[in-house]
Amino acid sequence: MDNIIEVKDLVVKFGDFTAVDGLSFDVKEGEIFGFLGPNGAGKTTSIRTITTIQKYVGGSIRIGGYDIEKDYREARKLIGMSQQNISLDKDLTVRQNLKHHAILHKIPRKDIDRLVKETADILELGDYMDKKVCDLSGGWKRKTSIVCAIIHQPKVLLLDEPTAGLDTRSRHMLWDLVGMLNSKGTTIFLTTHYIEEAESLCNRVAIINHGKMVAMGTVDELRDIIGRVTVETTYDDGKHRQEYFKTMEEAKDFVQTIGDRMYNIRRTTLEDVFLVLTGESGGIDDERS
Amino acid sequence: MSVITDSFRVAWIDFMFIKRNLPTVLVMSLVTPLLYILAFGYGFGAGAKVDGFDYIAFMIPGVISMSTMTSCFNNVAQKVLVQRTYYKSFDELFLCSMKPTAVILGKSWAGMVRSIISCAILYIVGMLLTQDMHLTPQALVIIPLCCLTYALLGVVAGMLANSHLTLGLFTTLVITPMSFLSGTIFSLDSLPDVAQWVLYVLPLSHSTDCIRASVLETSFPWISLCIILIYATAFILISRHLIMKGRN
Numbered sequence: 027m028d029n030i031i032e033v034k035d036l037v038v039k040f041g042d043f044t045a046v047d048g049l050s051f052d053v054k055e056g057e058i059f060g061f062l063g064p065n066g067a068g069k070t071t072s073i074r075t076i077t078t079i080q081k082y083v084g085g086s087i088r089i090g091g092y093d094i095e096k097d098y099r100e101a102r103k104l105i106g107m108s109q110q111n112i113s114l115d116k117d118l119t120v121r122q123n124l125k126h127h128a129i130l131h132k133i134p135r136k137d138i139d140r141l142v143k144e145t146a147d148i149l150e151l152g153d154y155m156d157k158k159v160c161d162l163s164g165g166w167k168r169k170t171s172i173v174c175a176i177i178h179q180p181k182v183l184l185l186d187e188p189t190a191g192l193d194t195r196s197r198h199m200l201w202d203l204v205g206m207l208n209s210k211g212t213t214i215f216l217t218t219h220y221i222e223e224a225e226s227l228c229n230r231v232a233i234i235n236h237g238k239m240v241a242m243g244t245v246d247e248l249r250d251i252i253g254r255v256t257v258e259t260t261y262d263d264g265k266h267r268q269e270y271f272k273t274m275e276e277a278k279d280f281v282q283t284i285g286d287r288m289y290n291i292r293r294t295t296l297e298d299v300f301l302v303l304t305g306e307s308g309g310i311d312d313e314r315s
Numbered sequence: 316m317s318v319i320t321d322s323f324r325v326a327w328i329d330f331m332f333i334k335r336n337l338p339t340v341l342v343m344s345l346v347t348p349l350l351y352i353l354a355f356g357y358g359f360g361a362g363a364k365v366d367g368f369d370y371i372a373f374m375i376p377g378v379i380s381m382s383t384m385t386s387c388f389n390n391v392a393q394k395v396l397v398q399r400t401y402y403k404s405f406d407e408l409f410l411c412s413m414k415p416t417a418v419i420l421g422k423s424w425a426g427m428v429r430s431i432i433s434c435a436i437l438y439i440v441g442m443l444l445t446q447d448m449h450l451t452p453q454a455l456v457i458i459p460l461c462c463l464t465y466a467l468l469g470v471v472a473g474m475l476a477n478s479h480l481t482l483g484l485f486t487t488l489v490i491t492p493m494s495f496l497s498g499t500i501f502s503l504d505s506l507p508d509v510a511q512w513v514l515y516v517l518p519l520s521h522s523t524d525c526i527r528a529s530v531l532e533t534s535f536p537w538i539s540l541c542i543i544l545i546y547a548t549a550f551i552l553i554s555r556h557l558i559m560k561g562r563n
Contacts, residue, residue, distance in 0.1 A: 074406075077410060078409070078410070079409050079410065099412045102409075102411070102412045103412065106410075107410055109403050109406065111402075111403045112403075113406060114402065114404065115328055115404055117332060118328060118332060122328065122331050125327075126327055126328040127407070129324045129327050130324050130325070130407070130411035131411050132324070
């Protein structure tokens with residue numbers, strides 16, 4: 027597979043503050059690539075830079091082979107984006123918002139109504155087309171935002187925190203939608219801080235913290251970094267401690283050494299990897315084996 | 316040419332908003348200027364003469380001039396601020412490969428159209444109230460030009476403001492004083508030379524002179540027209556700079 031996004035040594039600064047610090051990664055055509063990081067890690071800044079709406083001070087970005095500094099118009103044609111803050115005109119209807127995006131993307135007038143209907147039908151927006159955006163629930167607003175982003179049939183869809191603030195049903199609806207678009211050939215790049223979302227959706231995941239790349243790979247590759255087996259031990263003061271092991275045998279050997287403390291042996295999750303690599307233990311006492 | 320076409324693509328959604336809310340838009344644009352005509356024209360200034368004209372004939376072109384600014388500025392500045400900082404839909408325009416100039420003009424058109432509609436109604440009201448007001452070719456050019464200039468000022472303010480509070484401060488400190496002190500409801504000739512010099516730095520003094528001269532068919536102030544054009548160009552360049560600086 028060819029790389030559709032290539033980011034090399036990206037640096038983004040806001041005054042003296044470095045929001046993104048030497049980030050490098052590639053996204054392959056047709057994959058779902060997840061960008062994980064705690065709040066303030068630089069996820070939104072990175073995605074805004076990739077979509078050409080945020081300036082950067084160092085490094086390079088290529089989309090579909092186009093350098094976004096020199097050929098940003100060509101690069102923009104290949105991407106669609108649904109921003110973290112839903113960027114629709116809330117005083118107007120779903121149909122009007124979709125039509126406006128079609129007009130902005132210079133889709134011929136004779137094709138606009140047909141294309142708006144077809145794209146909206148894919149995502150079952152039909153019943154909501156003439157409702158004002160401000161009257162929709164969060165999930166339907168997000169759906170509308172994604173339809174706007176794909177109306178010109180981009181090769182890459184960038185989703186910034188697509189499920190933030192949504193209830194469980196809406197989140198599942200969005201996951202189905204992402205899977206469906208990907209099955210039709212669209213490369214998906216999504217940022218999230220919901221680890222189970224990245225774990226279940228993404229072919230590869232990058233974890234960033236303080237604007238720097240911490241780890242990147244498939245979920246299994248990331249689990250290998252700390253060990254695929256986790257032993258969770260409960261101490262007398264009620265605190266839990268995790269130990270990570272490469273094999274089940276190593277984990278069982280360890281359990282023999284902890285006396286009569288309560289323990290749980292389980293598969294290491296992406297959340298464990300995330301917490302260890304970003305140092306975001308959230309009160310849990312983490313230790314690498 | 317593609318910039319102009321693209322600017323109408325940008326403006327489409329704002330035109331939809333006007334179409335959908337036309338009665339409200341008209342009421343909001345017309346009530347204040349009509350109150351000015353009533354209060355100043357028939358209240359304070361009844362029977363008075365200014366520059367050889369009845370006061371009502373003198374002031375209505377001034378109120379039209381004031382409307383070109385207040386209606387355009389408020390509408391465009393608020394829209395740009397809201398779309399840029401709250402709806403974030405301003406970014407979408409750049410994602411769709413729109414050039415900065417197309418975005419600037421596109422954001423101006425709707426405010427301009429809204430203001431032209433209210434100016435046209437005020438013009439008709441004025442012609443019904445006084446025989447001294449005439450429909451002239453110069454007026455048909457200068458009024459839209461003034462509307463465009465203040466719509467562009469609205470884009471600049473909407474780009475610079477980071478909240479409704481800062482935009483409100485700009486309106487209170489710049490727009491409101493300018494709307495009253497730029498010869499709209501009184502003649503600047505009645506002020507000391509220094510005050511006149513200061514007020515002629517402001518674009519609205521020149522718009523008022525141009526609109527009044529074209530409506531009342533007195534000698535046209537071509538220098539004022541040039542100054543308005545310089546302001547319009549400056550506002551485009553400043554907006555462009557602000558967009559290019561941060562790509563929004």
